[in-house]
Amino acid sequence: MTSDKFLELRGLTKQFGPQRAVDHVSLTIQRGEILALLGPSGSGKTTTLRLLAGFEIPDEGQVLVEGEDVIRLAPVHRRFGMVFQHYALFPHLDVGQNVAFGLESLGVKGPELGERVAAALTLVDLAGFERRRIGQLSGGQQQRVALARALAPEPRVLLLDEPLSNLDPSLRERTRREIRDLIHRVGITTVLVTHEQEEAFDLGDRIALLRDGRLEQFGTPDELYDQPATPFVAGFIGRATPIEGKVVAAEPEPEPEPEPEQVVVVEVGGVRLRAHAKSAIAPGRSVILMSRPEAFVANTPAPDRLNGSVVSRRFVGATAFFTVQVAGGPTIEVAAPPQSLTVGATVGLVPSGRGLHAFPAESR
Numbered sequence: 001m002t003s004d005k006f007l008e009l010r011g012l013t014k015q016f017g018p019q020r021a022v023d024h025v026s027l028t029i030q031r032g033e034i035l036a037l038l039g040p041s042g043s044g045k046t047t048t049l050r051l052l053a054g055f056e057i058p059d060e061g062q063v064l065v066e067g068e069d070v071i072r073l074a075p076v077h078r079r080f081g082m083v084f085q086h087y088a089l090f091p092h093l094d095v096g097q098n099v100a101f102g103l104e105s106l107g108v109k110g111p112e113l114g115e116r117v118a119a120a121l122t123l124v125d126l127a128g129f130e131r132r133r134i135g136q137l138s139g140g141q142q143q144r145v146a147l148a149r150a151l152a153p154e155p156r157v158l159l160l161d162e163p164l165s166n167l168d169p170s171l172r173e174r175t176r177r178e179i180r181d182l183i184h185r186v187g188i189t190t191v192l193v194t195h196e197q198e199e200a201f202d203l204g205d206r207i208a209l210l211r212d213g214r215l216e217q218f219g220t221p222d223e224l225y226d227q228p229a230t231p232f233v234a235g236f237i238g239r240a241t242p243i244e245g246k247v248v249a250a251e252p253e254p255e256p257e258p259e260p261e262q263v264v265v266v267e268v269g270g271v272r273l274r275a276h277a278k279s280a281i282a283p284g285r286s287v288i289l290m291s292r293p294e295a296f297v298a299n300t301p302a303p304d305r306l307n308g309s310v311v312s313r314r315f316v317g318a319t320a321f322f323t324v325q326v327a328g329g330p331t332i333e334v335a336a337p338p339q340s341l342t343v344g345a346t347v348g349l350v351p352s353g354r355g356l357h358a359f360p361a362e363s364r
Contacts, residue, residue, distance in 0.1 A: 005030065009048075010026050023212070033189060037192065039211055043210040051063065052191060054078050089134050124145075143166070160179075161192075177202070197238070216230055229278055240291060241290070244330065250280065268306065271306050292355030299349075308346070310344060
């Protein structure tokens with residue numbers, strides 16, 4: 001993946017009646033990059049994709065490809081490939097005819113048409129499937145036919161709308177990696193819509209997290225997890241428990257790169273905890289701490305610890321999530337080996353040094 005700017009959204013805005021579905025979204029996507037548009041239902045991710053594809057016209061803003069504004073171009077003239085959520089394959093046509101459909105609309109015919117269909121199917125590991133009927137294919141194979149059809153015209157940008165939602169859970173992880181390898185092998189700039197964090201993390205080089213039509217944070221999966229910009233990001237990405245507290249001291253981050261941060265000391269239940277803050281928070285202010293499951297280690301109770309009782313256990317395989325009710329305080333989720341704690345046990349929570357993020361209380 002190169003570092004040059006390729007696809008750019010500038011102040012993209014779309015309103016449906018009183019509802020602003022996309023609210024001044026600006027993004028820059030590099031050539032060959034996979035961008036995941038992530039967010040809950042109603043966040044604006046599908047509308048953003050439709051604005052990119054040309055199926056909707058924005059009220060404001062621009063979509064630029066290599067500096068060219070394509071906002072007034074019809075979808076067919078944007079040279080974008082699209083894979084729809086339900087694939088939109090034609091059941092009365094065979095695989096080859098489905099893949100050829102977009103090429104024929106561009107005037108490709110004769111031997112060249114057959115060659116390009118065969119090349120597209122080879123690209124998605126379906127060489128020789130030209131005469132198969134759509135109904136004879138598995139869900140994963142149908143998805144690859146849809147990908148081949150989108151890639152056959154050699155688009156500048158590939159758009160994927162919930163590409164794995166129709167697959168069985170057991171197939172999704174393998175198919176995600178196949179798609180990621182294919183996209184990087186082809187080197188095509190890609191934007192995908194998903195509501196599943198795991199899919200966004202596995203496929204996306206960077207993630208744009210949307211909420212109520214606005215861009216909440218834009219960055220790599222690591223950045224969104226380790227440096228959440230808002231309590232919403234911390235709660236939506238991964239797992240996090242909100243804890244109320246008050247800042248009693250602040251100190252500069254010893255290593256401010258790549259972004260300056262502050263370490264604040266927050267008092268919770270008489271115990272002082274160090275947490276990261278994206279911006280300065282003055283002593284005396286109330287804050288909300290978003291606590292990752294790895295933020296605390298469950299140990300023996302002691303006066304300088306958050307002491308409480310284990311009230312529930314959720315087993316997820318190699319680890320388990322334990323809910324600890326702190327005496328007279330918050331309920332905190334902690335990750336630990338499955339057999340290390342039992343429900344009803346009294347424990348003391350020791351800060352691990354990571355996974356605590358402080359935000360002003362009013363930012364909730």
